[in-house]
Amino acid sequence: MFRDSVRALLERDCTADVLRELWAGESGRSDGLWSGLAELGLTGLLLAEEHGGLGMAEVDLVLALEESGRACLPEPLVETVLAAAPLLETLAAGGGTPASVADKWLPLVAAGEARLAIEHPANPCVADAHVAELLLLLAADGSLHAVERAQVELIRQPCNDAARRLFTVDWKPGDDSLLAKAAGATRLLDAAFDRAAFGCAAQQLGIGQKLIDLAVDYAGQREQFGRAIGSFQAVKHHLATAQVAVEFARPVVYRAACSLATGHTDAGLHVSQAKAMADEAALLAARTSLQVHGGIGYTWEVDLHAWMKRAWALEMTWGGSAWHRGRLADAVLADIDNKPREGQLQLQGVN
Amino acid sequence: MDLDYTKEQRAFRAEAREWLKANVPGQALPSMDTEQGFAAHREWETKLNEGGWAMVSWPVEYGGRGVDLIEWLIFEEEYYRAGAPGRVNQNGIFLLGPTLMEYGSDEQKARFLPRMAAGIDVWAQGWSEPNAGSDMAAIRTTAFRDGDQYVVNGQKTWCSRAVWADWIFCIFRTDPDSERHRGLSFMLVPLDAEGVQVRAIEQLDGETGFAEVFFDNVRVPVDQLLGEEGGGWKVAMSTAGFERGLMLRSPARYQATARKLVALLRDNPEAAQRDPTLGDRVIRGWMQAEAYALQTYRTASRIIGGGSIGAESSLNKIFWSEMDLAMHETAMALLGPRAELLPTARAAGDVGDWLDGFQFALAGPIYAGTNEIQRNIAAERLLGLPRG
Numbered sequence: 001m002f003r004d005s006v007r008a009l010l011e012r013d014c015t016a017d018v019l020r021e022l023w024a025g026e027s028g029r030s031d032g033l034w035s036g037l038a039e040l041g042l043t044g045l046l047l048a049e050e051h052g053g054l055g056m057a058e059v060d061l062v063l064a065l066e067e068s069g070r071a072c073l074p075e076p077l078v079e080t081v082l083a084a085a086p087l088l089e090t091l092a093a094g095g096g097t098p099a100s101v102a103d104k105w106l107p108l109v110a111a112g113e114a115r116l117a118i119e120h121p122a123n124p125c126v127a128d129a130h131v132a133e134l135l136l137l138l139a140a141d142g143s144l145h146a147v148e149r150a151q152v153e154l155i156r157q158p159c160n161d162a163a164r165r166l167f168t169v170d171w172k173p174g175d176d177s178l179l180a181k182a183a184g185a186t187r188l189l190d191a192a193f194d195r196a197a198f199g200c201a202a203q204q205l206g207i208g209q210k211l212i213d214l215a216v217d218y219a220g221q222r223e224q225f226g227r228a229i230g231s232f233q234a235v236k237h238h239l240a241t242a243q244v245a246v247e248f249a250r251p252v253v254y255r256a257a258c259s260l261a262t263g264h265t266d267a268g269l270h271v272s273q274a275k276a277m278a279d280e281a282a283l284l285a286a287r288t289s290l291q292v293h294g295g296i297g298y299t300w301e302v303d304l305h306a307w308m309k310r311a312w313a314l315e316m317t318w319g320g321s322a323w324h325r326g327r328l329a330d331a332v333l334a335d336i337d338n339k340p341r342e343g344q345l346q347l348q349g350v351n
Numbered sequence: 352m353d354l355d356y357t358k359e360q361r362a363f364r365a366e367a368r369e370w371l372k373a374n375v376p377g378q379a380l381p382s383m384d385t386e387q388g389f390a391a392h393r394e395w396e397t398k399l400n401e402g403g404w405a406m407v408s409w410p411v412e413y414g415g416r417g418v419d420l421i422e423w424l425i426f427e428e429e430y431y432r433a434g435a436p437g438r439v440n441q442n443g444i445f446l447l448g449p450t451l452m453e454y455g456s457d458e459q460k461a462r463f464l465p466r467m468a469a470g471i472d473v474w475a476q477g478w479s480e481p482n483a484g485s486d487m488a489a490i491r492t493t494a495f496r497d498g499d500q501y502v503v504n505g506q507k508t509w510c511s512r513a514v515w516a517d518w519i520f521c522i523f524r525t526d527p528d529s530e531r532h533r534g535l536s537f538m539l540v541p542l543d544a545e546g547v548q549v550r551a552i553e554q555l556d557g558e559t560g561f562a563e564v565f566f567d568n569v570r571v572p573v574d575q576l577l578g579e580e581g582g583g584w585k586v587a588m589s590t591a592g593f594e595r596g597l598m599l600r601s602p603a604r605y606q607a608t609a610r611k612l613v614a615l616l617r618d619n620p621e622a623a624q625r626d627p628t629l630g631d632r633v634i635r636g637w638m639q640a641e642a643y644a645l646q647t648y649r650t651a652s653r654i655i656g657g658g659s660i661g662a663e664s665s666l667n668k669i670f671w672s673e674m675d676l677a678m679h680e681t682a683m684a685l686l687g688p689r690a691e692l693l694p695t696a697r698a699a700g701d702v703g704d705w706l707d708g709f710q711f712a713l714a715g716p717i718y719a720g721t722n723e724i725q726r727n728i729a730a731e732r733l734l735g736l737p738r739g
Contacts, residue, residue, distance in 0.1 A: 216734045231739020233723075236730030243729060244666050251645035252638075273638050322631070329634040332613060 002040075003063035009036050010071035016303045022074055023162040029115075029131045034075055038112020040064075042077070046086050051102070052110030057261035058082075058195065062202050062254060069206025072306050074163035076115050076128035078199035078318075083192040084116035084136050085109050088146075090188060091179060098179045101146045105134050120189055120196075122319050125157050125166035139173035142182030144189065147171055161309040194268050197275045197318040198260055201253050204278035207311050208246040211285035214304055215239055215292040222294075235292055242288040245281035252277050269331050272324035279321035282311040356425070363418065364425045370402050371433035382707075383439045384560030389473075389515040392439035396470025405468040406444050413452075413460060414468030420651035427601035442511060443467045443474030445598045447520045447539075450590045454537075454578040463539070475542070477507035477521035477564055478587070484509075485724050487522070487587070488532040492566060494523035496580075499573045501525065501538065503546075503566040509718075513562035514551045516542055522583050535583035539575040546570070556710045594719040595668035596660050602644035605671065608678050609640035611703070615685050618701070622685045629685055636678040643671060662732035665725040672715030672722060679709035 013033050022028045037043055045061050047053025054060075061081070068077050088106055091098035108114035117132035129135055135152060137145050153170040180188055216239060219230030229235055256274035259267040286308040290297045297304045315321060356364070380395065381388035399405045400414060408423040409415025418426075438444065448467060451460055466472045483489040492505025503523055513519060519540050526534025542549060546569035551559035578586040593599065616623065616633045623629050646667070650660060660667075682705040683690045690706065692699035716722040730736045 212734070216736060219736060227739055228737045230730075230736035233727065236734075236736050237723070237726040239734055239736065240666075240669070240726035240729040243734060244669050247663070247666050248639070248642045248646055248670055251649045252642045254649075255645050273641060277638060277642060325631060325634050325638070328638065329630055332634060332637055333617065333630070 001063075002060070003067060005040055006037075006042065006064040006067045007070070009040060010067055010073065014071040014073055016306070019072060019074065019163060019303075019306060027131055028074055028163055028165050029128070030075075033073075034115065035112035037075070037077070038110070043081055043085075043112050044106075044110025046081060047089055047106055047110050048092075051089065051092070051106035053106070057257075058198060059254075059257040059261040061199075062257040065199055065202035066206035066209075069203030069208075069310075070210045072163065072207070072210070072310055076117065076132070078196050078203065079118055079127055080109060080116040080132075082199040083120070083196040084118040084134075086195060087118070087136065087188050087192045088116075088179075090191070097176065098146075101134075101179065105146075108133070118192065119169065120193060120318070122193060123317060124168075125159075126169050127167075127317075128165055129154050129167040129169055130156070130165055135169065135171075136179065137169060137171060137173075138185070138189075142185055143173065144179045144185035145173050145177040146179050147177050159313070161306075161313045163306065163310070164313055190268075193318060194271045195260060197324070198253070198256050198271045200314045200318050201249075201256065201271070201274040201278035204275075204282040204311060204314055205246060205250055205253055207307050207314070208242070208249070208278070208282040208285040211282070211289040211304075211307050211311070212239060212242050212246065214307070215242075215289040218297075219292050229292075238288045238292060242281075242285045245277075245284045249274070249277040249281040266331075269328055272319070272327045275319060276321040276324040276328070279311075279315040279324075283315060286311045360422060360425060363422050364429060367404065367426050367429040368433070370404060371429055371435055374398060374402060375433045375435045379434070379704075380436045382558060382560075383437055384512065384554070384558040386515060389439060389512060392436055393470050393473060395436045396438070396440055396473075400469040405470070406448065409448065409452075409464070409468065413464035419655050421648070421655065423598075424601060424603070424648060424651060427603040428606075431601075431603035431607040439512065440467065440470055440473045441599065442476045442520075443472065443518075446476065446590050446593050447474055449593045449598070450520075450537075450586060451577065453589055454586050458574070459539075459577065472517045473512070473515070475510045475513035475516040475519040475562075475564075477510050477513070477519045477540070479509045480506060481508055485721055488535075488584070490522060490524060490535065492521070492523050493527065494525050494536060494538060494571065495527065496525070496573075497570075501536075501571045501573065501576070503538075503540070503569040503571055505566050507564045507566075508552070508561075510549075510562045510564050511560055513542060513549050513564050514559060518542060519564060520577070522587050525580050525583070529581075532584040534581050535587070536580050537577040537583040537586040538571055539577060540566075540569065540571050544569050544571070556707065591720060592660065592664050595725065596650075596664035599719065600671045602640065602647045605640040605643055605674060605678070608675065608708070609637040612636055612678055612682055612685075615682060615703075615705070619685055622687060625687065626684060629681065632677075632681040632684070636674065636681055639670075639674040639677070643674060646670075662728055665720075665728040666733070668719055669716075669722050669725050669729070672712075672719075675715050676709075676712040679705065679712040683709050 013036055041054050042064055044053035045056050049055045085106060088102040092102035105114060114133040115131050116134050117126050117129045118136040119126045119138045133149060135147050137147055139145060154167045157166040157168060159166050219235050220228055222229050253274040256270040259270040289304060293304055296302055380391040383389050383392040403416060405414055407416045407418050407426050408420060411417045444467060451463060480490050494501040494503045507521060519542055521538050521540060522535050523538055524534055525536040546567040548565040550563045552561040552563060553559050554561060612633050686702055689699055689702055692702060694702055731738055
C-alpha cells in the first residue's frame with residue numbers, strides 16, 4: 001500500500017533525530033528526503049503523466065499526507081504538491097508564458113528536482129521560499145507571477161516551529177513573469193487554497209494521532225504512586241477524549257479528498273469542514289499530550305514540542321478553523337431547507 | 352472510488368420516501384413515555400410492519416427486507432426527514448434483535464423476531480439494579496434452575512417503558528457461587544408472568560418512562576435462556592456493542608436536529624445579537640452531525656466488507672451523546688428566557704420540543720454505558736493504556 005511505503009520511508013529517513021539536525025541546519029531541509037518522496041511518486045502524484053506525474057487525485061494522496069504529519073515532515077509538501085504545482089498545470093493548456101513555465105517546471109517537480117513556493121492572501125508569509133527554485137508571487141495589482149529564486153530577496157521571519165521557514169519576499173513583477181491577471185489569479189488561488197487547506201487538514205490528522213500516541217507511550221512507562229500513570233482514570237479520559245476528536249475528524253478529511261478529486265460543487269465547504277475539525281482535533285491532542293507528559297513535556301529535550309508547534313502553526317495556515325467554520329456557516333445558514341442528500345457518502349477505498 | 356449511491360439504492364430511497372409520505376401521521380404523536388403515547392407508537396410499529404418497513408436490514412423470514420446497512424442508513428435518513436414517530440420498540444429491534452440473531456436458536460429467532468418487528472411484543476431492558484449500574488457485574492438478581500424452569504428473584508431498575516411493555520430481556524445470576532461477570536445468564540421474560548411487579552419511576556421531566564421491575568419467584572422456561580447458561584456476560588457485551596454502535600442512534604437523527612437548530616437560529620436573529628457565539632455553536636453542531644454521518648457510513652461499509660466494530664463503538668457513543676447534548680444546550684441558549692417555558696405556554700411562541708430534547712439529551716452521557724466507562728474502555732482497549 002502506498003501509505004505503508006511512505007510511512008516506511010519517513011520512519012527511516014525522517015526520525016526525530018533527523019528533525020533536530022535539520023532544525024540546526026541553515027535550510028532545515030533535506031534534498032535526499034525530498035527526492036525519496038519523489039521516488040515514491042508523491043511530488044508528481046497530482047500531475048498529468050505528460051509532466052512526469054501519476055495523474056492521480058487528492059483521494060490517493062490523503063493517507064500519505066497523514067503520514068507526513070505523523071512524521072512532522074519539514075518539507076513543503078502541501079505548498080508544492082497541492083497548492084502550486086496543480087495551479088501551474090491548470091495554466092499549461094492555455095499556451096504562452098504560463099504554459100512554458102508549466103512545461104519547464106512541472107517535470108522537475110515530479111522528478112523531485114524542484115520545490116515550489118506560493119504566496120497567498122490567507123498567509124502573511126511565504127513558506128519555504130528559500131528552497132523553492134520557483135516562487136509564485138502576488139503583485140500589488142493582484143496578478144500572479146512566477147519568479148525564480150535568484151531574482152528575489154528573501155527576508156526570513158523567525159517563527160515558533162523550529163522546522164518551519166517563513167519569509168517575506170522583495171521582488172519586482174515584470175511582463176515576462178506574469179502567469180495570470182487579477183481575476184484569473186483569484187480563481188487559481190482560490191482553488192489552490194482549497195487544496196492546500198485540505199492538505200493541512202490531512203497532516204493535522206497525522207499530527208494529532210502522533211501526539212496521542214506519544215502520550216500513550218509515555219503514560220504507559222512513567223510510574224508514580226507505584227503504578228504507570230496511564231492506569232489512572234483522569235489520564236485515560238483525557239486521552240480517550242482526544243482520540244474521539246481525531247477519530248471523527250478523519251472521515252471528514254477523507255470526504256474532502258473525495259470531493260476535491262471528483263470536483264464536487266461543495267468541495268470548498270467539505271474542505272472547510274475538514275480543516276476546522278482536523279485543526280481542533282490536533283490542538284486538543286496537543287494540549288492533552290502536554291498535560292499527560294507533565295513537566296517533562298515542557299522541555300526542549302523531549303520531542304513533543306515539535307508536533308505541538310506544527311499543530312499550532314497549521315491551524316492558522318491556509319485559513320484558521322474559525323475562518324473555515326465561517327465559510328461553512330455562510331453556506332449552511334443561507335440554505336437550510338430540506339434538500340435531500342444526493343450521492344457522496346460511501347468512503348470505500350480510503351481505509 | 353465509489354462515491355455515489357447506486358441505482359438500486361436510489362430506488363430504495365425513493366420507495367421509502369413515498370411510503371413514508373403517504374403514511375407518517377400528520378401530527379406528532381404524544382410522548383412514548385406516556386400511556387397514551389406508548390399505545391399510539393405501538394400502532395405506528397404495526398403500520399410500519401404492514402408496509403414492510405419495520406426493520407429493513409433484517410432477513411425477510413424475520414420481518415425484514417434483507418437490505419444491507421447502507422440501505423438501512425438511507426431508510427433512516429428518509430425516516431427522519433419525514434418526521435416519523437420514534438421507535439417505541441427500540442430496545443427490542445436495535446438491541447435484542449441483533450443479539451438474538453447472533454446467539455439465538457432458530458426456534459427462538461422464529462418465535463421472537465417477527466413479533467418484535469410487528470410491534471406485537473414491545474421489549475424493555477432489565478440490566479441495571481439499585482446496586483449495579485456502571486458496575487454491571489455486581490448484579491444480584493438470581494435465577495436458579497428447577498427442572499425445566501429458572502426461578503427468578505430480585506429487582507431490576509431503569510427499565511424504559513416497562514410499565515407498558517410486553518417482555519423484558521435480563522441478565523440474572525444463575526450460578527449461586529459465582530461472582531462478578533461469571534455465572535450470569537441472559538434471559539427473556541414476559542412482563543405478565545406471575546410474580547412480576549412493575550413500578551413506574553417518575554423522571555425529572557415528569558414522565559414515567561422508567562420503571563423498577565420486581566421478580567418474586569418468577570418461573571422462566573429454559574427455552575427462554577439466550578445463549579449458554581453462565582455465558583450471559585458475553586451475550587450482554589454483544590448487546591452493549593449494538594447499543595453504542597451503529598443502529599441505536601443513526602446519523603439521520605442528529606442531522607435532523609442540526610437542521611432544526613439552524614432553522615432556530617434563523618428564526619431568532621436577536622439571539623445571535625445577544626450572544627455572538629451562538630452562530631458558531633450552531634455550525635459546530637452541524638459539522639459534528641455530518642462527521643457522525645460520514646463515520647457511520649464508513650463503519651457500515653467496513654462491516655459490509657466483512658469487518659467488525661470493536662471498542663471503537665465506545666468512541667461512537669461518546670461522540671453522539673456529547674454532540675446531542677451540545678446541540679440542545681445551544682438551542683436552550685438560543686431560546687434564552689423562553690427556554691424554560693413549556694410548549695403549551697402562550698408566551699412560549701414556537702419553542703418546539705427543544706426543552707424535552709435537552710432534558711433527554713442530558714441522559715445521553717449516562718445511558719448505554721456512562722461516558723466515563725466508555726472512556727475507560729477506549730483508553731484501555733483502543734489505546735492500550737494499562738488497566739491499573
